[in-house]
Amino acid sequence: MTRALVFSPDDDRCLELISAASVATGGGLDGVDLLLAGPAGEERLRTPSSTGVGRIVVAEWSDPTDAFSVDRALRAWIGRERPDYVLLTSDRIGRQVAGGLAQLLGGGASTEVVGLESAGGSLTVKRMVLGGKGIASEEVDTPAVLAIQPGRFPPAEASGTAGGAAEVVRLEDPGADHRVRIVERRPRERSGVRLEDAEVVVVAGRGFERREDLRLAFELAEALGGAVGATRPLVADLGWLPGSDWIGISGVRISPRLMVAVGVSGQMQFLAGALDSKVIVAVNKDPNAPIVGASDYAVVADLYEFLPALIEVLRGGR
Amino acid sequence: MSFDAVVVGAGPAGSAAALQMARRGMSVLLVERGERPGTKNVFGGRMYSWALEKLVPGFRGEAPLEREVTREVLGFLWRDSWVEFQVGRGERAAGQGYTLLRPRFDSWLAEVAEGEGVTLVSGIRVDAPVVEGGRVTGIAAGPDRIAAPVTILAEGALGLLAEAAGLRPPTRARDFAVGVKEVLELPEEKIEDRFGLSSGEGSAQLYLGDFTGGIPGGGFVYTNRDTISVGVTLRLGAYSAGEARARTWEVLERFKSHPRIASYLRGGRLVEYSAHSLPETQYGRVRAAGPGVAAVGDAAGLAANLGITVRGMDFALESGRLAAEAAASGDLLSYPRALREGPVGRTFERFGAAARFMENPRLYSSYPRVIVAAASRSFDVREEVRGEGLIGIARSELGAAGVSTVRALLDVLAAARSM
Amino acid sequence: MDVAALVKLALDVEGLRAEPGEAPRVDQAPTKVSEIDLNAVEEAVSIRERVGGSVTAFSVLNWGPLSRRMREAREAAKRVLAMGADRFVLVADEAAVGADTGFTAAALAAALRARGPFDLVLAGEGTEDSFGGLVPGRLAQELGWPYVPYADGVEVGGGGSVRVRRAVGDFEEVVEVDLPAVISVTQEINKPRIPTLMQILQAGKKPLEVLSLSDLGLPGPGAGRGVRVSSVVSPRVERRGVVIEAESPREAAERLVEELRRAGVI
Structure with a gap:
C-alpha cells in the first residue's frame, strides 16, 4: 500500500491535504496518516477522523506554529515509517522543512504545487514556475515531499462509514536539536485583516506620491469591505x-475575490503573488503598464482623480 | 589600473572605436551604463551597412541582422486613403542595409570588441570627464577615476560629457525630437507574405500624413525577421518632454489604426515598446575632438534627423573607426578633419538643404492630402472624364488644399535640389 | 569567518516571452543572478567586513544551452566578485543542466567540501525563476548542518553561533544557531551594493574556478530518482481585458462599479 503523511499548521488546510494525498496514493485514504502537532482532544480529532484517514499521529509536545518543532515531529515519524509521500502546505513552515525531509528520504520534492495527477502508477505534479509565466508538469518518483498551495484542493469530507475510525498514534518527542534555539518569539505586528484571508484587497503601488495619500487606498478598501496591501517598494524601500503587507512572490500571496491594483505597474515579482485573484481591476495612468494587460478591468486614469470618484460612487453618494 | 584609452558608451560608435583601437594594439576600457550593451538604446530599425563593411568585413555571417532591405516604401496617408511609392531591387547585396534590433546588435558588436581584447564594464555610469589644464585626462565614475591619454565619448545624443569636455554647446530642448516605437511579433512567413518579400528580404517604409495632426514628423514600419517595428517620430519642440511623449503615443495609435498600416500589423503581438529622445543634427555645432578627447556618434551630433527618419548608425560606426585610427596614430586632433573629408562630412554638407526642406509645414499637412486625393481621383471612374489629366487633378486638389500652384512648383524644385 | 554564498543563475523572467498554451521560450531568455541571492552575497560580504574571513560564491549551472550560459555565468561571477566575494566556484556540466534540486544540492555539497571548510552557507530564500526554496534545506541535510531559513537579519556573535531574526507564519523569532549552519535570507535583510567601476575591474583578477562533475567525483544525476520536468506550459490567462474609458472620473467610476456588480464581484 502506498503511504502518505500529511501535515499542515492549520487544521482546515489539513483537510485539503488529505484530499491531495488521496490523489497521490491513488484513491484510498487507508494509507494516509495525518500528523497533528500540539494537544489533540476528542474535539480536535473528530473531523479529521471522520474523513477516513488511516492513522492520526499526535505529537502532543510539538507546536504547529514552530517550524523547528514541526520538523522534529515529521522527522521522528518519517525516520520510523518512511512514507512514500509527505504532503505539506506551501507556506513558510512547509517550505522550510520540505528540502531537508526530501534529502532525508533520498527522494524528490516539489513546492508551490497547484495540482496533482496520478496515472499508471506515476504521479505528475503541476507547479507554478518562471514567476507565473509557466506551469511545469513534473514527474515525481517516490518517495517525495510535496508542498501544496493553499486552496488548491477541496477539503476532505466525512466518509459514509462510522466516524472516529482512525487509529490514534502518540508520537514521542525525540529530543530537540540543541544546535538551534529560539531565543525570542512574539506575534507579528499586522495592520489589520490578514491579506491572505481577505476577500477584497486594494493594492497600493508607486503611483501614490506621498504616504498620507494612502488614505485613499484605505478609504476604498473600507468602501469595498476589504484590506490594503502594497507592492514591495512601498514596504521595503519607503x-x-x-513588513507583513507586501504582496509578491516572496511576500504575501493573495487569492481574493477582487483585487484592485492602484498605481501598480505590474512587475512579474508582484503579479506572481496575486495571480490567484479571481477578478483584477487596475487603475493606472499609463495604458502601457503591464498590469493593464493582466487585468479584467482597467481604468486608465489619474488615481488622485479617480479614487475619490470611485469611493463616492461606492458609498452611493451623488 | 591604466589604459591607453577609455571609451564611454558601448553603442555602435563606442564599440567601433574601442574595437579599432584594440586592433591597433592599444589597451582599451569600454564603459557602458546599461546592464549590458544595447539595453539603453532600443531605437534604430535600419542600418546602412557601408560603414560596418569597413569595420568588420565578415559581418554578414556573424552579426545578428534581421533582414536585408530590398524594398523601400514612401507612403502618404490621408484620412482612410493612401498612396505608396515602392522601390524594389531585384538583386540582393545591393548594400542598402539591414533591419536590425539594437539590443542584439549592440551586444554582438561589443562582444567583437571584447574578442579583440577590449575590457568591457557594464552597469557603470560615468559622471564626468576629468579635465586638467584644458586637457581631458580620463573619466570619473562614482568614487573612481580612470586616467587615460585618450578619452572617447560615445555617450549618445544628450552629450552631457561632451559638453563638460568643452566639445559642444549646452543642449537645448528644441534640439530633440521624440520617437516612440513598438515591436510586434508575427510569424516569419506571415511577414514575408504580407510585405511580398522572399526569405531574408526586408522592407523599410516611411509615411507622411494627417495622422501627425500637422506636427512635423512621420511614421515608419520596418520588417525584422519575426517582428515588425512600427513607430513615429515627431518634432515637438514646444512641449515639455513628458507631454511630448504622451502626444507621440497618441500619434502612434492614430498611425497604427490607419487601414493601410493596420493591414500590415494585423495579429501582431506587442513584445516591446519604447520612447526615446532623438537628436536633431548638431553637425557643425560640435567640435569632434579636443586635447585628449574625441566625440563620436550621436555625442558628436552625427545624426541626420529628417523628421521622418533618423540616420545615424552608419555615421556612428564610421566616426568611431576614424577616431580610433587618429588615436592610434598618436594625433587625435586629426580625427575631425578625417571625419569632415570622409563620407560622413560629405553627407552632412548636402544635408542642410534636405533638412530645411523637411521643415516645410506643407509636407505634413497639405501635400499628403493633395497626393492621395489626386491619385485616387485619377482612378475614380464614377466621374465623367473631364479631360483634365493628372496635372489638372493635382491643380484642383492643390486649390482645395489652399496651396498655390506656384508655391507647389517651388516646393518640388526645392525637393529636387535637396534630395 | 569563512562564508559560502550560493548563487543561482536564474532565468530573467521579465524578459521571457510566453504564449498561452505554449512552452515559454527559455532558450532565448537571458539568465542573471537571482535577485535574492544578491542579498545573500551582500550579507556574506558585510559579515566578512565586520568580523574578517573570506567569501566564496558557489553556483551550479542549471539552465542550458551551456555554451550560451557560460558567457552569462562569467558576467554574473564578475558582478558577484565585484560586490566583494573573494572567489567564485562554478560547477558547469552538461549533465547538471536541468537536474533536480536534490542533485544540485549534492553537487554544491561536494564543491563546498572540496573548497572548504566553511563556517556558514548563505543563500536566497528562493529564486525568481523557480521559487522552490528547496536547495538550501537539502544542502543542510546533505552536510548534516542545521538550517534556518528566511533571515531578515543575521547577527554574528562570538562563541561559534549566529543569531537570526526572521518571521514565520504569525510570529517573529530570534533564532540562535550553532555553526556551521545553512541560512537563507529574504530581500528585507539588506540592500545589495552596486559595484563601482574599480571594483568591477578588480573583479576581473579574482579567481573564477570552473568545475565539472567529474572534478567533484560525482556521477551524473541517476535515472529513476527525484523529479523530472516533463513539460512547461504558459498558463492561459483568462482575464477579460476590459479597458474603461470615460469622459470624467465620475463616469469611469460608475461604469466600473456597474461592471463589477454585473459580474457579481461586489
Missing part, C-alpha cells in the same frame, strides 16, 4: 506599510 517603509510606508509594515
